[in-house]
Amino acid sequence: MKQVWVKTVFIKHILYGYVCFCTDPEWASYTLGVFLCHSCSGLHRNIAQISKVKSLLLDPWSSSEIEVRPAVCSVAFIQKNPALGNCELLRDQWIRAKYERKEFMFLEQQEPYSAGYREGFLWKRGRDNGQYLNRKFILSEREGVLKYFNKNDAREPKAIMKMDTINATFQPGKIGTPHGMQITYLKDNSTRNIFVYHEDGKEMVDWFNAIRVARLHYLQVAFPGAPDSEWLPKLTRNYLKEGYMEKTGPKHTEGFKKRWFTMDDRRLMYFKDPLDAYARGEVFIGNKDHSYSVLPILPPSVQGYHWQFGITIVTPDRKFLVTCETEKDREDWIAAFQIVLNRPMLPQEYAVEAYFKHKP
Structure with a gap:
């Protein structure tokens, strides 16, 4: 007992x-x-x-x-x-x-976030107009999904987020409210961002924990017998690094444009605005033993940038050129890239890499 x-x-x-x-x-x-x-x-x-x-x-x-x-x-x-x-x-x-609330003291007490089903309303940011509107959300552990509806009486959900790719992380600074949360999932193998909040902090944390509980049960089924140390980091994750950098196009002759970058797992994504629903582009960062690397310089022939601290990201297919505003920013980004480059690739990550290589 x-x-x-x-x-x-x-x-x-x-x-x-x-x-x-x-x-x-x-x-x-x-x-x-x-x-x-x-x-x-x-x-x-x-x-x-x-x-x-x-x-x-x-x-x-x-x-x-x-x-x-x-x-x-x-x-x-x-x-x-x-x-x-x-x-x-x-x-x-x-x-x-x-x-x-003494939630951890009583074995028989089931918290609302652990029931396997949750239904309620959250303020969701509109994909196109940026306006926050009240939307109904349903989390169903049995179905293995989180979904939301544009109208209360709508029969079909506006979006279905499968539990195998969903992630949730609090983003109060980015969203502009202390209870702001960013939910991501894969749609057609591209990352989709949803930004939500609730006026009640406990309600927001209960939604966060409900997602983690559903992820926990999904992982226990997907990886039977795995130790706690293996599935615990996979419940939800914060992004490895976020911030502004400037980038140029694939021919390296275009002007550098300021973009918001997010390093999430092995996906380096860039957005025009931090609250965009979809990335303008995604770059797969593999292991250093598979022709991936990062250099703290730009090729000498490159022009058109005003942030002076350059980085060259080398992949098997092409080089991506970005610049940082300060030396400290460049050091931080390179450190984040090195963490990913030094990490061995998992079997499922090879499939993701193959998708990026054949992506139109």
């Missing part, structure tokens, strides 16, 4: 994808008996009726406040997903889930 409880609580923690394990905490909650980083201490103050926070260095502590309270201390086996830990909404809702 204890092992089942541990597994259940572990699953709930990783669905949120966050726990604070800062190395040098300077704050603590004396009512909960946990140490906190500066950022998490501010979130704990939002539940002041439960968590009383003090500085370890600046505030006076009474003897009663420093008593050990093992019944409420953090569970030792919780593991951190650093890719998701920087999102303030996730941190806030994880803290509220654990200490306010």
Whole structure:
């Protein structure tokens, strides 16, 4: 029974994808008996009726406040997903889930995001006009899809997102709201972006966790017997790198144009605007042992750029030329490319590579 409880609580923690394990905490909650980083201490103050926070260095502590309270201390086996830990909404809702709603304490309690079916309304950004409109979304684990409808009484969905390619990541800065989330899926083997939000932070995190639960169950079926360490990073993922660069065309004689680039898994995509539904182009970045490489320079004959920090991305078929605004930007992009280049290719990634090579 204890092992089942541990597994259940572990699953709930990783669905949120966050726990604070800062190395040098300077704050603590004396009512909960946990140490906190500066950022998490501010979130704990939002539940002041439960968590009383003090500085370890600046505030006076009474003897009663420093008593050990093992019944409420953090569970030792919780593991951190650093890719998701920087999102303030996730941190806030994880803290509220654990200490306010006590979601991790009761084995028999089923959270709404783990029911296998979810239906509700989200504000979705229009593909063409950029206007956010209220749309009905349905997540069906049985069907293995997330779909949305343009009208409440519509029989046919506007889009069907299959669980094998779906991804969700919070993008508050890009979308312009603290609850903004970007959902992506493959449509005709090209990436489709959907931008949504909800006024209620818990509602938005519940949708995020519902997608992760559905992905979890899909992966457990697709990869039976695989260890947690293998499928855990595949539930959802943050993008490896995003930002503006300038690029030129395939003949390298056109002027350089500013584009928003996203490095997602092995797909380097570029957009005219960060909130575009579809990329203007996608580049497959394979392994360094298969004629893929990146150089911190441009060919000497290239002209027409005003950002001076160039990068040449070499693929078996052609070279892609981009420039960065600062040296730091170039270093960061090259570091991101090297992570992908050094990673061995999975069997399914060879099929993706073949599609890019034969793409019209």
